[in-house]
Structures are given as C-alpha cells and as structure tokens.
Amino acid sequence: MTGAAPLLEARDLSVTFATPRGQVHALDGVELSVHRGETVGLVGESGSGKSTLALTLLRAIEPTGGEILFDGQAIGHLGSRALKPVRRRLQMVFQDPYASLDPRMKVGRIVAEPLRAHAYGDRARIAARVAELLEQVGLPADAAGRYPAQFSGGQRQRIAIARAIALEPDMVVADEPVSALDVSIQAQIVNLLQDIQDRLGIAYLVIAHDLPLVHQIADRIVVLYLGRVVEEGPAEQVVARPLHPYTAGLLAATPTVDTAGRPRLMLKGDPPSPINRPDGCPFHPRCPIARDRCRSERPALVAPDAGAARRVACHFPGEVPPPLAAGA
Amino acid sequence: MADTNTPPDARTEAPLLEIRGLRIGFPRPDGPPLVVVDGVDLSIRQGEILGLVGESGSGKSMLALAAMGLVPAPGYVMAGDIRLDGRDLVTLSEREWQKVRGRTLGMVFQDPMTGLNPVRSVGALLGESVRRHQKVGPEEAAAISEAALKAVGIPAARERLAAFPHQLSGGLRQRVMIALALVNRPRVIIADEPTTALDATIQAQILDLLRDRLHEAGGLMITHDLGVAAEICDRIAVIYHGRIVETGRTRDVLAAPRHPYTAGLLAAVPRFHGRGTRLIPIRGAPPGPVSERVECSFRPRCAKAAPECAAAPALEAIAPGRSVACHHPVAAAPAREDAQ
Ligand SMILES: Nc1ncnc2c1ncn2[C@@H]1O[C@H](COP(=O)(O)OP(=O)(O)O)[C@@H](O)[C@H]1O
Ligand SMILES: Nc1ncnc2c1ncn2[C@@H]1O[C@H](COP(=O)(O)OP(=O)(O)O)[C@@H](O)[C@H]1O
Ligand code: SF4
Numbered sequence: 176m177t178g179a180a181p182l183l184e185a186r187d188l189s190v191t192f193a194t195p196r197g198q199v200h201a202l203d204g205v206e207l208s209v210h211r212g213e214t215v216g217l218v219g220e221s222g223s224g225k226s227t228l229a230l231t232l233l234r235a236i237e238p239t240g241g242e243i244l245f246d247g248q249a250i251g252h253l254g255s256r257a258l259k260p261v262r263r264r265l266q267m268v269f270q271d272p273y274a275s276l277d278p279r280m281k282v283g284r285i286v287a288e289p290l291r292a293h294a295y296g297d298r299a300r301i302a303a304r305v306a307e308l309l310e311q312v313g314l315p316a317d318a319a320g321r322y323p324a325q326f327s328g329g330q331r332q333r334i335a336i337a338r339a340i341a342l343e344p345d346m347v348v349a350d351e352p353v354s355a356l357d358v359s360i361q362a363q364i365v366n367l368l369q370d371i372q373d374r375l376g377i378a379y380l381v382i383a384h385d386l387p388l389v390h391q392i393a394d395r396i397v398v399l400y401l402g403r404v405v406e407e408g409p410a411e412q413v414v415a416r417p418l419h420p421y422t423a424g425l426l427a428a429t430p431t432v433d434t435a436g437r438p439r440l441m442l443k444g445d446p447p448s449p450i451n452r453p454d455g456c457p458f459h460p461r462c463p464i465a466r467d468r469c470r471s472e473r474p475a476l477v478a479p480d481a482g483a484a485r486r487v488a489c490h491f492p493g494e495v496p497p498p499l500a501a502g503a
Numbered sequence: 504m505a506d507t508n509t510p511p512d513a514r515t516e517a518p519l520l521e522i523r524g525l526r527i528g529f530p531r532p533d534g535p536p537l538v539v540v541d542g543v544d545l546s547i548r549q550g551e552i553l554g555l556v557g558e559s560g561s562g563k564s565m566l567a568l569a570a571m572g573l574v575p576a577p578g579y580v581m582a583g584d585i586r587l588d589g590r591d592l593v594t595l596s597e598r599e600w601q602k603v604r605g606r607t608l609g610m611v612f613q614d615p616m617t618g619l620n621p622v623r624s625v626g627a628l629l630g631e632s633v634r635r636h637q638k639v640g641p642e643e644a645a646a647i648s649e650a651a652l653k654a655v656g657i658p659a660a661r662e663r664l665a666a667f668p669h670q671l672s673g674g675l676r677q678r679v680m681i682a683l684a685l686v687n688r689p690r691v692i693i694a695d696e697p698t699t700a701l702d703a704t705i706q707a708q709i710l711d712l713l714r715d716r717l718h719e720a721g722g723l724m725i726t727h728d729l730g731v732a733a734e735i736c737d738r739i740a741v742i743y744h745g746r747i748v749e750t751g752r753t754r755d756v757l758a759a760p761r762h763p764y765t766a767g768l769l770a771a772v773p774r775f776h777g778r779g780t781r782l783i784p785i786r787g788a789p790p791g792p793v794s795e796r797v798e799c800s801f802r803p804r805c806a807k808a809a810p811e812c813a814a815a816p817a818l819e820a821i822a823p824g825r826s827v828a829c830h831h832p833v834a835a836a837p838a839r840e841d842a843q
C-alpha cells in the first residue's frame with residue numbers, strides 16, 4: 176500500500192433521496208479511497224448505490240452527509256466555479272454509449288467539448304488535439320466529421336473515452352463502461368483503458384458487475400451492499416479469500432467457463448430495499464452465517480487484523496470458506 | 504402427467520425438437536431479403552439442455568421465435584423444417600400454434616415483464632393457461648397453479664397467486680415466468696437470455712432452477728454468456744452471423760474450441776485466473792445482416808483466414824457429436840495457454 180495521501184477520498188459519504196415511498200438511503204456512510212495511478216474496482220448488485228456514488232464523487236449529486244476530498248481539497252460542497260479546476264482533473268465514462276453522446280453533435284465537437292470548456296487553445300490547436308485523441312482511441316481520422324449514430328457501440332465507447340481523457344485528467348470514473356458491449360468488443364475497450372493508464376498514469380474507479388473482469392484489471396476491489404462498503408482490499412486477496420459472506424456469495428454466484436458445475440454457496444432471496452433497511456447488519460437476512468448479534472448490532476468497516484490492507488464490515492469475517500479455492 | 508401420445512422409447516431415441524435448414528429473412532424494398540438465420544440445424548433430445556451461444560445480432564432470438572411461431576413481421580421463415588416430437592411446425596396455422604405454445608412448448612424470455620400480462624394476477628395468468636390447455640375445472644386449475652409456483656421455489660405460493668407481476672422482485676418475476684412456461688408440462692422449453700437482466704446472486708438461483716426443470720423435458724437455452732452456458736448446458740451450438748459455426752458437448756467445446764470464433768470468444772472473456780494478463784480481443788466487429796453469403800462471415804476478423812475462406816464453409820462433423828464450420832479449424836489443444 177502506498178503511504179501517500181489518496182487522490183480521491185470519500186469519508187462517511189451519504190446520499191438520501193426523498194421519494195413518495197419514503198427516504199431512499201442510496202449511500203450510507205461510504206468510505207473509499209483511490210490513489211494516483213491506481214485502478215479501484217467497485218462491485219455490487221443493482222441498486223447497491225454504485226452509480227449514485229460515481230455521480231456524487233463527480234458532484235453531479237449533492238452529498239447529504241460526509242465529505243469528498245480530491246487531492247486533499249474538500250469538494251463535497253464546492254460551488255460550480257470553484258469546482259471547475261477539479262472537473263478538469265476528474266472525468267467520467269458512462270455505461271450506455273448510446274445515451275451518453277449527444278446525437279445531434281458531430282464526434283469532433285463531442286470530443287472538443289471539454290477542451291473548449293477549459294480554454295485549451297484556439298481552433299487549430301483544439302482540432303489538432305481532437306485528431307490526436309481519435310487516433311489514440313483507435314478511431315479513423317474522419318470520425319470527427321460524423322455523428323454518433325454512424326458508429327457501433329464499441330466505437331461510441333471509444334468516443335466517450337476520447338472525451339474523458341482530452342484534458343489528461345488525474346482520474347476517470349467509469350460506470351459499467353463495457354457492460355453493454357459484446358465480449359469480443361469489451362476486450363478491445365478494456366485494453367484501450369489499460370493502455371491509456373500505462374501512458375498517462377490515470378487513476379480509475381471502474382464500476383462493473385463482472386467480477387472476473389474487475390479481478391483482472393483492478394488493484395483493489397470495493398464491494399458495496401445497500402449503500403455501504405462491506406469489504407475492501409487488494410483484488411487478489413479479496414477474490415482468493417473473501418472475508419465478507421456477501422463477497423463470497425457474489426464470487427460463488429459468478430458463472431465462469433472454468434468453475435462451472437462446482438457446488439456453490441447460494442445466497443437466498445433478493446437484496447432488501449434501501450427504503451426499509453434491516454436492523455443490525457444490512458446483509459443479515461441473506462447471510463448464511465448470521466446469528467443474534469448480526470440482527471441487532473451493525474458491524475463497522477474495520478481491518479480484520481492489525482496492519483492488514485483489507486477492511487470488512489462483518490462480525491464474523493472469513494468464516495465462509497472461499498468459493499474459488501484450489502486454483503480457480 | 505405422462506405424455507400418452509408418444510411411446511417412451513421414441514422419447515429417448517428421436518430428438519424432441521429438430522430444426523433443419525432454417526432460414527429466416529426480412530424483406531427489403533430494394534433487393535433480396537436480408538437473411539438473419541441462414542441454414543441452421545439443431546436438435547434437442549429428451550432430458551438435454553442445448554445452449555445456443557453467440558453475440559448480439561447473431562440471430563439467437565429470431566431462431567427461438569421461429570421455433571415458437573412468433574417471427575415478427577415482416578420477417579418470415581424462408582425455408583427449413585421445425586419438428587416437435589416428429590410433427591412439422593412450420594406449416595401450422597396460427598390457431599394450431601396457439602395449442603402448441605404454452606402446452607408442448609414452454610417459453611421464457613429475458614424480461615419477465617414482456618412475457619407476463621401486467622393486468623392479470625399471477626394466479627389468473629397460470630390458471631388461464633392451465634384451463635386453455637388442460638380439461639380441468641377452476642379449483643383444479645388453482646391447485647395446479649399453486650403447485651407450479653412451489654415447483655419453482657416461490658415461498659408462500661398460495662399468497663403469491665394474488666400478486667401482480669409488478670409487485671414482485673425481478674427474481675420472483677422470472678420464477679413466475681418459468682412457472683408459466685412449465686405449468687402444462689411442455690415437452691420442450693425455450694429460454695431466451697432468461698437471466699441476462701438479473702443480478703449475479705439471483706442469476707445463480709434461477710440457473711439452478713432452470714438446470715433442474717429444463718432437464719425434465721428438453722431445453723433450448725439461449726445466452727450470450729459462455730459462463731452461463733457452461734453452468735447448465737449439456738451441449739452448445741455457437742452461432743455467428745446467423746450460422747452455427749461449432750457444436751459439441753459443452754465441456755469439449757470450452758476446453759478445446761475448434762472454430763477460431765469460439766476460440767476468440769474464450770480468449771476475450773475475463774477469467775479469474777487471468778489476473779495480470781491482457782484480454783485478447785477479436786479484432787473488428789461482426790458484420791450486419793446480408794442477403795447472400797459468399798465468404799466465411801468470420802473471415803474479416805479471423806487470424807487464420809486463408810484464400811479458401813472466400814467460400815463459406817459448411818458445418819461438418821469432425822468427431823462424434825462435434826461439428827465445425829471452418830476451413831482451418833484450430834488444433835485440438837487447450838483454449839488459452841498461460842503464455843501472454
Ligand atoms: N434520483 C433518484 N431518486 C430516487 N432514488 C434514486 C435516485 N437515484 C438512485 N436512486 C435509488 O438509489 C439506490 C441506488 O441506485 P444506484 O446508485 O443507481 O445503484 P446501482 O448503480 O448500484 O444499480 C436505488 O434504490 C435507486 O432506486
Ligand atoms: N425488424 C427487423 N428488420 C430487419 N432486421 C432485423 C429485424 N429484427 C431483427 N433484425 C436483425 O436480425 C438479426 C438477428 O437478430 P436477433 O435474433 O435479435 O439477434 P440476437 O438475439 O442474437 O441478439 C440482427 O442482425 C438484427 O439486426
Ligand atoms: S455481520 Fe453477521 S449477518 Fe452480517 S455478514 Fe457478517 S455474519 Fe453475516
């Protein structure tokens with residue numbers, strides 16, 4: 176673990192939405208850090224708060240509680256003017272390459288947008304930079320003059336990536352960047368993201384539900400359940416020896432060509448609603464090892480042993496056997 | 504319970520569902536129709552789950568819809584036979600199809616909301632299907648419906664009969680959809696991406712259920728996810744650009760793919776043991792639909808392409824139960840060396 180201060184940090188971050196059905200606690204005291212040049216993979220089932228977290232870190236959603244630190248600066252409640260220099264350094268890529276690009280804008284303009292917003296230079300300089308970016312993401316030079324509709328899903332994601340890296344940000348938050356793509360194309364985009372990181376040293380927060388993918392590309396994995404981080408640690412360790420029963424259940428549930436047919440830990444039921452959260456440990460209604468203490472006392476996110484690089488929110492960490500043991 | 508129309512021995516011998524030379528096209532005003540399924544042969548035996556695996560746009564759903572008599576207009580079946588228990592389905596009238604669907608053929612779709620009428624309660628949906636296809640009174644139909652919900656692992660089945668689909672979680676809705684597909688004990692169940700919209704832990708529950716229930720009849724399991732196919736399918740057929748490019752027992756195909764496309768997919772899929780390595784993408788993207796096929800559809804993306812590949816290869820047996828449509832099949836070696 177690097178001793179340097181994190182590039183991005185969320186401290187006790189909460190977001191509550193008021194809805195007709197009640198208060199939705201989308202994020203409930205999230206703790207997260209991303210260091211320079213690091214890739215953090217954020218996993219969790221739908222509704223666990225992944226997109227809300229991404230949008231809150233980018234300040235597209237106002238936090239209800241807690242703080243966000245970017246390079247040491249508290250940004251959780253900054254106004255839009257004060258945020259501008261931060262936005263330049265912190266960019267986002269969305270899941271849906273169809274919805275995230277304005278269909279009426281030519282690709283050249285889409286990619287130039289952040290350059291213009293941050294007064295990158297005159298027209299010629301911007302045009303040259305756009306051409307350079309399109310080349311870097313593997314698009315033909317004439318792409319600049321065409322509309323998003325003329326591109327496939329994978330190519331559109333390349334356009335979104337070109338836009339995100341235009342200002343050479345320190346960090347990119349990518350919300351399910353390859354989930355909508357077929358595997359053969361998905362691999363192209365994953366490799367592109369890795370090449371860009373190798374070249375520019377960008378830190379990534381990658382949201383994905385594909386655990387083998389996250390394991391393959393992330394330095395650390397953060398597991399979200401009902402708006403709370405339930406486990407966090409180095410990717411290899413989390414996958415090889417999950418400490419939280421939910422992480423173990425998620426790993427066991429992942430169908431892969433290598434692990435098919437093995438007996439598995441099966442989590443029962445559905446995740447509960449973030450409107451009516453269970454008392455005690457939010458996972459206890461589905462937990463295979465829950466006992467009385469779990470129903471009343473909420474476990475905090477803590478290191479399992481002194482000095483460990485991992486943290487887990489469970490009263491009985493590591494009790495569930497690792498589902499992928501024995502060379503999977 | 505037992506199907507009295509077919510002697511038991513025939514059930515184990517002949518395929519339950521047999522598709523031969525199926526072609527599905529969409530007419531165009533300015534030329535010959537676009538052929539989206541082009542000469543597909545498939546068969547499913549009693550007790551077997553066949554996986555149809557391929558990327559989006561490869562023709563999986565069209566093939567499934569054809570087997571259910573539901574190809575959306577203006578699309579149409581241009582050629583081929585579809586036989587269920589020896590009976591030809593392609594020539595059925597819509598009236599006759601209605602007797603087959605939900606009775607001999609069960610269907611499960613990706614999004615349970617599209618398959619479930621939202622203004623009918625779960626009990627009404629099941630009860631109506633039972634009474635349409637079986638000669639039973641309302642009480643017996645209700646009992647059969649409740650048993651069907653129990654059989655798909657729905658807790659408090661009796662109370663659930665009164666629920667409406669939108670009141671249920673995604674996982675429960677998909678269970679109801681499966682109950683509806685199974686309630687009349689069909690001979691074959693076709694499931695088109697039945698777990699794609701579900702989260703991993705719910706997907707695992709539904710796959711477990713499908714593995715058991717589909718094996719009781721014959722199952723066609725459509726998925727784009729090789730891991731899902733590996734979990735529950737006995738055999739798989741890999742489809743690319745409207746054609747089957749490889750078939751075989753699931754473990755054989757996944758352990759040693761022979762078609763370069765299958766091998767490419769396996770190399771592109773992230774795996775738990777792949778940490779620190781790079782994924783190996785397939786270059787380019789799949790072609791759009793065409794009306795006439797000349798070259799091998801995979802040629803522009805294929806690392807093994809050679810001059811012969813200018814002529815589309817036929818699907819040919821290379822070992823018992825194993826077929827490949829390729830002029831230069833991959834050597835019979837493991838899919839992915841740890842080198843790289
Ligand atoms: N704008 C909103 N208003 C009300 N509820 C919301 C809003 N955005 C998200 N939620 C709710 O917050 C929870 C977390 O959602 P989200 O962050 O989208 O989860 P994920 O990305 O992990 O699927 C869900 O219950 C969702 O319904
Ligand atoms: N109404 C239509 N007109 C023309 N082509 C269509 C129509 N509907 C589907 N197709 C084409 O049929 C092909 C197969 O589609 P589909 O069976 O849905 O693929 P899959 O289920 O494998 O994703 C695709 O190329 C699709 O573009
Ligand atoms: S605290 Fe209890 S209920 Fe929560 S995950 Fe740990 S063992 Fe399970």
Ligand SMILES: [Mg+2]
Pocket residue numbers: 225226227
């Ligand atoms: Mg989301």
Ligand SMILES: [Mg+2]
Pocket residue numbers: 563564565
């Ligand atoms: Mg489909």
